[in-house]
Amino acid sequence: MYNKAQAQDSQHQLIERYAPLVKRIAYHLLARLPASVQVDDLIQAGMIGLLEASKKYDGGKGASFETYAGIRIRGAMLDEVRKGDWAPRSVHRNTRMVSDAIRIIEARTGRDAKDQEVAAELQLSLEDYYGILGDTLGSRLFSFDDLVQDGEHGGLHEDASSHGGPLHGLEDERFQAALADAIANLPERERLVLALYYDEELNLKEIGEVLGVSESRVSQLHSQCAARLRARLSEWRAS
Numbered sequence: 001m002y003n004k005a006q007a008q009d010s011q012h013q014l015i016e017r018y019a020p021l022v023k024r025i026a027y028h029l030l031a032r033l034p035a036s037v038q039v040d041d042l043i044q045a046g047m048i049g050l051l052e053a054s055k056k057y058d059g060g061k062g063a064s065f066e067t068y069a070g071i072r073i074r075g076a077m078l079d080e081v082r083k084g085d086w087a088p089r090s091v092h093r094n095t096r097m098v099s100d101a102i103r104i105i106e107a108r109t110g111r112d113a114k115d116q117e118v119a120a121e122l123q124l125s126l127e128d129y130y131g132i133l134g135d136t137l138g139s140r141l142f143s144f145d146d147l148v149q150d151g152e153h154g155g156l157h158e159d160a161s162s163h164g165g166p167l168h169g170l171e172d173e174r175f176q177a178a179l180a181d182a183i184a185n186l187p188e189r190e191r192l193v194l195a196l197y198y199d200e201e202l203n204l205k206e207i208g209e210v211l212g213v214s215e216s217r218v219s220q221l222h223s224q225c226a227a228r229l230r231a232r233l234s235e236w237r238a239s
Helices: 002-030 039-056 065-082 089-109 115-121 126-138 156-161 168-184 188-199 204-211 215-232
Strands: none
Touching: 002 039, 002 065, 039 065, 089 115, 089 126, 089 215, 115 126, 126 215, 168 188, 168 215, 188 204, 188 215, 204 215
16 A cells, blocks of 8 residues: 555656646647647647656666656647548648659659649649648648658558568568658758758748748648658558
8 A cells, every 4th residue: 555655656746747848848749730739638638648658667778757758748649639630631632642743753754853843743833732732731740750641541651561460570670761761862951851840849930040931931841841752652552
């Protein structure tokens, strides 16, 4: 009984101490999400993630509790957001169309597809093409894990290697290598957007200030980058 009460006290102290971490992560994510997502919902989900972290943390595995909890908190928030898919089917279709157009152009030319070429392939004006790219980021959550998903039918990685079996680990390693290679061969500006967004955790406005472009242009670059990666990793889709 004493040990149980002691464990509960320790857990309560952890939750009190790291509650500000939940709020910080919630507001950081909120800046990347549509206006329909409420910060209170993120915080509530994050507190559940923190509670789970306090129960499952194993200090013997090397990671600090804050690092471990941050991962669990963020994951719980992303899971909560994914429960509601606010993107209409037309956005998912357009996302796949852009990826398909990029794949066709790059197979034909052997180089990076340019904005004007993708718009022409889709028989759209450049302005309409940029509108599609803006809708894609504005209506979808992009964590790095989501970057190569098509929005309706799961991710390329999931399609390729989530079926278990003895080759699962090998498939996962191959996918990670293919993803790293695809990122390394992105156009320089798109690669920089990725680095600033995911590694440095800058928001779109801050990235725009670094690149000297508008926030909407950063949004377009980010969405086009995601489409390019989906195109280049299309072989990982289920056959």
